[in-house]
Amino acid sequence: KAGVTQTPRYLIKTRGQQVTLSCSPISGHRSVSWYQQTPGQGLQFLFEYFSETQRNKGNFPGRFSGRQFSNSRSEMNVSTLELGDSALYLCASSPTAGALSSYNEQFFGPGTRLTVL
């Protein structure tokens, strides 16, 4: 069974630009969560999607948005990029919703390394 795939793996943008990241979950998984990881900080939860609906949202500004398609693939968009948005963006998939508080395990992709200049 193929794992979680994320594209692109690396991205360099300049301040003010926008970016779209893509995540394909494990086949059969319907929940996709997005996280931001910066050096010295724990993963910060962005949002979770299940069956094309946003189920949970973290404390990030409205510049961060996402969506999920009928095939469970998900995209994350960041508009008006800032230097502080440079980070590793991780996507995780789970068979069911409620991965945040349940015993369900999340399976992570390799991440997209975003650098904002």
Place this chain on the structure above:
Amino acid sequence: KNQVEQSPQSLIILEGKNCTLQCNYTVSPFSNLRWYKQDTGRGPVSLTIMTFSENTKSNGRYTATLDADTKQSSLHITASQLSDSASYICVVSGVDSNYQLIWGAGTKLIIKP
């Protein structure tokens, strides 16, 4: 404020030695605690998951312990191997209105031959 603190920040040990990583949390009420291993350039991979009623859980050479009274957890690695070099992250799930996971910053472990 719900927090998860891990110590040490980084650790270097020789191959074959044992080590113990610590995790203290203030998340309450508490649902479950997980330990993840994250290799450089990869996403985290789950090692163990424990609820408040579990004291110990093992996964091969990895043994996690949990003391829900003192809100402490540890991850013990036995007979370390070079492939154990990674960041180890403690994650606590609280039962609140957002049901969010609280991630620790991780301990970077380096195994030297």
